[in-house]
Amino acid sequence: MDYVANTTTQEQQMLRAIGVERFEELLSDIPASLRNPTLALPAGVAELELVSRAKALARQNRCAEELDSYLGAGMYEHHIPSVVDALANRGEFATAYTPYQAEASQGTLQAIYEYQTLICELTGMEVANASLYDGASSLAEAALVALRVTGRRRLLVSEAVHPEYRQVLRTYLDGNGWPVEEIPAPSGITDRAEIAQRLSHDVAAVIVQTPNFFGCVESLAELGEAAKRRGALFIVCAYPIALGVIQPPGVASADIVIGEGQSLGNPISYGGPTLGFFAAKQELVRRIPGRLAGRTVDAERACGYVLTLQAREQHIRRDKASSNVCTNEALLALRATIYLSALGPQGLRELALLNLQKSHYAHSRLRQIPQVTAAFAQPFFNEFVIQFADSVDTQRLEQRLLEQGILGGVSLGRWYPALKQAWLICVTETKTKAQIDRFIDTLAQNVQVAHG
Amino acid sequence: MNIPADLRYTKSHEWARREADQKSVVVGITEHAQEELKDVVFVELPPVGKAVKAGEAVAVVESVKAAFDIYAPVSGTIAAVNTQLERQPQLVNQDSYGQGWFFKITPSQSKEWEQLMSSGDYTKALQVST
Amino acid sequence: MAEPLIFELSSPGRRGTVWPACDVPQQPLETLLPAARRAQPPRLPEVSELDVVRHFTRLSQMNYAIDTTFVPLGSCSMKYNPKVNDRIASLPGFAQLHPYQPAETCQGALEVLYRLERGLAEVTGMADCSLQPSAGAQGELTGLKIVRAYHAAQGHPRKVVLIPDSAHGTNPASAALSGYTVREIKSGRNGLVDVAALREAMHGDVACLMLTNPNTLGLFEREILQITAILHEHDALVYLDGANMNAMLGLVKPGTMGVDIIQLNLHKTFSTPHGGGGPGAGPVAVVQKLVPFLPTPRIERQGDRYVWNDRHPQSIGRVRSFYGNAGILIRAWAYLVAHGREGLVKIGRMAVMNANYLRARLAPHVELPYGRTCMHEFVASLAALKPAGVTTLDVAKRLLDYGFYAPTIYFPLIVSEAMMIEPTESESKETLDAFADALIAIIDEARRDPELVRTSPHATAVRRLDEVQAARQLDLRWQPAPGEKASR
Structure with a gap:
């Protein structure tokens, strides 16, 4: 099927108006040998067939509706209030273009302005952009800002920053000769002594995450002070839901706060689309990559919104632009705006507390299982690492849990060889006590089976 | 078009004026350049003390829909910058040859001054390009 | 209000x-x-x-969008976004899937992604494809990293990227971000790449040419085979900015033109909703010799199972977290399946037909500086209105009063008072006629009553906005009235 509106009669009328006899004449600039290739694709289908096919494929996936999932590691299962879908799916938002014609895009622009405000409030920062692709590319963009602003070359990145974010950082920087040095986090948080030792006057930025990849809350204030003393930028990757109860990085002298905003009202959707947020101190406003919405007035002095500071961007500055970013994640930013508006300050705090209490309940019960130990003794938010005794076959355990309809945790061995017996487990508000109890009882039973 | 006779010019529309003490050269953009740019919204200035070469991009001027590099007309060291432009970039439009100046250079090679265009040459260059 | x-x-x-x-x-x-x-x-x-x-x-309600009106933005392919695609992407089996689930619990999603890769490779005539990049510009970055990795593997990572002056701004920005020096190639008088100038610019340190074809004037590069041959003589690569792929769907395959790398903007050609600026997706397809450099992880088929594989030692690595904007990719897959072979050809044909029809309707009223016909879009110049004191911006704003979103304006940079118009295949002749009538009426207004046009829009939620004040007095967030407690 297709969505073409013109009838064959109209096609004939149009060809006459264009002044050609046959459509092929319009393709005369294409070398004849290249024209009208064969396409080895199946014939099209009607909507009814398409939906059945898609449903059949979707059924081959075992999703969180069917399974109890304790997977997090950067993508979090949170309840999404119904207003988010109902409003964000409106065609006026979903099928709008980038708001370059501001007068015909006030809905999108005002929502972005509200989003920028909300991100500033959450992070404790002064300015935020209209969003970037994801947490990983936001981190890479933040590092590039630090390299440009300081004119320095070295980057210190905590090993407790999401491993994929660090991989993306390396890909972005590759070829430019900027070394990325990884700081260990043996106790679950970034090694402060190591930071102090390596932090000299040629370091452009110190980059940490909180709660970090292991779920542990970092001591930002100390790290921020250390970075500041050496003139390095302090870049913090944060989990927005956690900011309902933990200190915002802005208080701990962060220069740039970035992160993944999926948890703010967006489905996990197999890892994307994602929402990179980017907030900074006022003095960095012209270095911020991507779009910014600003408030101004119209010809009658009424309040309105526009994209501003566009002269930094690629469509004007070209090879001297602050970034090559063009697309943002406006629809996800809108969802985050609706989500945070629906929650309000009290709702966000209660949500964060629910996550905190439920994960600690699960943690305290898991620790009572003989083959399980807590990997770290640090404060955490809704995610934590447990170690299984060496005798436990963790792959078999994962399989056993799956048979019981449980996705138990993210195995860390692929990123941290020392943690090959460790799982990262996330417990959000979506799990009841009964579900958590079933998870832990099932794990306790099967860890013995997998063990023996 | 106002093209003062006592200034020197570049093809990229900067003007240059030797201070009375001969120690530094003041640089700005011409009336023609500010008219083309329209409303200036931001000026990025170099750090004082920076060594620059003639023809090197050392500052940036932005309007809403455009950004242009400002090139050093002569080599030397940045001696001063017009910090007033940070708060009032519109001075570039309002008084391009006066309060809208960008930076001062302490020149290192005196012969470069002689290679800059006179007002007559610049007027002719403008006529050719428009 | x-x-x-x-x-x-x-x-x-x-x-x-x-x-x-x-x-x-x-x-x-x-x-x-x-x-x-x-x-x-x-x-x-x-x-x-x-x-x-x-x-x-x-x-x-203050937004103009495809669901409410015609959005003829050049180089943006603002086509209809089929509703069934949204429905499919929100099936719990896709929307509630976690990226770190074991592959055996995600076989349906992996099959969708794998089939989309194969489909996009087939449509572009390339050997293979990665769905990872989040948007067109990240696709460009990915492509340039592949170029660098390819030449590095030959022992000499090169330094220069050639870009025609009519290119999208993301091209030079991506090249600079990838550590390349950009050398601009001037367009010839016919608006196409000046082949002689290109030949002259070639040397052993040129890594690639970033070409847009059809270019941003909506013209197909007639000498494309010669252009790609010149690059290949020096073992340089040809990167095609696939932003304008809609013009070529089913009509010509980039792979047969000598293109080595192309990114596809699924939020353009494959109809995924723009969302007011994103999310998008920018898959990258490459020829056989560049396959080892594609980002990891890759989806592979082992018998009747699909698996993830990140053991590709020559890969440029990851460009984003997880596996790409899966929710967008699923929509593009649905679009591809619905259309099939004939449907895709029909898109390409009708995109070209609609653009040429609109061009012909406007030809007596505007200056069309380049070409006799066009591909999927064309560029008009409204410089003739200057004596009346009316600019292209004014006309664009006045179009909003007539209920249409405005075309792309002041781009490409090589046309003065440019208006770049792309109708896409979705629009009916009736809509194109109504738009042409509106534009013609505004040109008439510009001569009779220029003030009306200069002060437009009059019928939108707000009147013309002061962008100068927005930039001079930055107001990027709401602040509570003084006295209210600060956050922290």
């Missing part, structure tokens, strides 16, 4: 969401978080659910 900010609707104590009571034994907050607790809540709005619904519904 202006809509207040959501913060201005706030009333202390009002709320829009209630959570279940905590059903696990609780510990004191001070025990769980001994330090670094948030001292004061963020100043989020305190509003009811109905407040939220009315506020965002009213905001939506």
